[in-house]
Amino acid sequence: MDKSISTTRTNIEDREVSFENAWGVCDEDIYRKVIKEADNAHETGKPFFDFVMTTSNHKPYTYPEGKIDIPSGSGRNGAIKYTDYAIGEFLKTARTKPWFTNTVFVIMSDHCASSAGRWELDVQNYHIPALIYNLPNTTPHKISKLSSQIDMFPTLFGLLGWDYTSNLFGLDILKMNPEDERAFIGNYRKLGLLKEDRVMILGDQKTANFYQWKSEDNSLKSVPIDNDFLHITISWYQVSDYLYMNNGLKANN
Numbered sequence: 001m002d003k004s005i006s007t008t009r010t011n012i013e014d015r016e017v018s019f020e021n022a023w024g025v026c027d028e029d030i031y032r033k034v035i036k037e038a039d040n041a042h043e044t045g046k047p048f049f050d051f052v053m054t055t056s057n058h059k060p061y062t063y064p065e066g067k068i069d070i071p072s073g074s075g076r077n078g079a080i081k082y083t084d085y086a087i088g089e090f091l092k093t094a095r096t097k098p099w100f101t102n103t104v105f106v107i108m109s110d111h112c113a114s115s116a117g118r119w120e121l122d123v124q125n126y127h128i129p130a131l132i133y134n135l136p137n138t139t140p141h142k143i144s145k146l147s148s149q150i151d152m153f154p155t156l157f158g159l160l161g162w163d164y165t166s167n168l169f170g171l172d173i174l175k176m177n178p179e180d181e182r183a184f185i186g187n188y189r190k191l192g193l194l195k196e197d198r199v200m201i202l203g204d205q206k207t208a209n210f211y212q213w214k215s216e217d218n219s220l221k222s223v224p225i226d227n228d229f230l231h232i233t234i235s236w237y238q239v240s241d242y243l244y245m246n247n248g249l250k251a252n253n
Contacts, residue, residue, distance in 0.1 A: 003144055006187055007025045010033065010037060012025055012029060012030065012033050016029060016032065016033060016135055017029055017105070018064060019062075019063065019064045021060060021062045022060070022168050023055035023056075023058050024055045025055075026056050026064055026082075026086070027055070027063070027082070027083055027086035027087070028064065028086045028089065028090075029088070030052060030054060031052075031086060031087075031090035032092075033091075034052055034090070035090070035093055035094065035097070036070065037050065038050065038094075038097065038099055038210070039097065039099075040094055041099075042097070042099040053110075054083060054086070055109070056082055056083050056086065056110075057076070057079040057080050057082075057083040059107050060073055061073055061075055061076055061078060061079035061173070062079075062211060063078070063082040064082075064174075067085055067086075068081045068082050068085050069081075070082075074111060077090070080131065080219070085126045087107065089148055091105070091133070093101055101136075103134060104132065104133070104134055104135055104152075104156065104160075105132070105133040105134055106130075106131075106132055106133075106152060106156060107129075107130070107131050107133065108128065108129070108130035108131070108149065108152060109130065110128075110149075110244035111128065112125040112126065112127070112128060113125070119173070119218075120190060120201055120203070120209065121185050121187065121190055121199070122190050122218070123150070123185060123194060123199060123203050123213050123215075123218060123220070124215075124218040125182065126185040126194075128149075129189070130149070130155055132152075132155070132159065135159055138159060143173055143174070145176055145181050146181040146182060146183050146194070146195075146196075146237050147171075147172050147173045147176070147181065147182075148170070148182070148183050148184045150169050150170035150171075150184070151169070151170040151171050151172070151173050151176075152167075152170070153170065154170045154171055154173075155170075155171075155172050155173045155174060157172075158172035158174060158175065159174070161227070166251065167243075167249055169240060170207040180211060181196075182194060182195045185199075188248060189203065189204060190202065190203050190204075192231075192233075193229075193233040193236060194213065195229075196224070197214070197215070198210070198211070198212060198213070198214050198229065199211045199212075199213045199220065200226075200229050200230055202233060202234065202235040202237065208230055208233075209222065210222070210223065210225045210226060210229065210230070211223060212223065
């Protein structure tokens with residue numbers, strides 16, 4: 001991490017580990033640590049923001065036995081079910097804590113199980129789950145707008161009623177107009193922009209391919225390049241890269 005970013009990386013001690021594999025400790029162990037750190041912060045009256053990455057739903061798909069009805073190491077379905085179980089147990093414990101009422105939980109995937117597929121970018125495999133939980137005075141509801149991970153925190157800030165100035169690239173999903181809806185997809189070699197049923201994919205050596213996406217069967221049909229759409233796609237990635245490389249994404253003091 002950039003040394004200019006002020007943060008604390010919290011280690012999990014050996015005595016706090018009940019299960020681990022090549023990826024690290026199981027999800028339950030890391031959630032227990034999060035609860036412990038939140039308790040400590042609350043006792044000292046210190047607000048806390050915790051960023052937590054879980055690993056149990058990765059190969060080799062091993063996790064503590066006896067937690068779910070699928071044997072450890074038997075495949076992805078078991079690992080996903082264990083991950084879901086661990087989140088549930090974490091939230092059950094959190095609900096018993098004095099800090100729960102004033103705490104919001106954001107749960108979101110970084111990617112799906114695979115970014116590879118029949119097509120050069122498998123659009124369906126970029127449909128990730130994301131939720132905001134425990135917002136005060138908010139009726140639970142589902143949002144079906146086309147959006148991306150970068151939109152999650154502007155949406156959260158909007159739901160919290162914050163008035164702020166930022167250079168975030170994301171948008172408040174709840175305030176999006178239909179023409180604002182879009183999603184960014186990509187892997188280590190290709191970058192894409194999805195709007196409605198149109199997908200522009202940028203590749204190596206300044207290549208670009210344009211497709212019509214059919215959600216029913218997740219198919220891509222090649223169509224002639226739309227130059228306006230191409231320029232918009234390039235600008236999203238080029239401008240963000242330029243700003244990042246020139247400190248343009250840092251908040252002003």
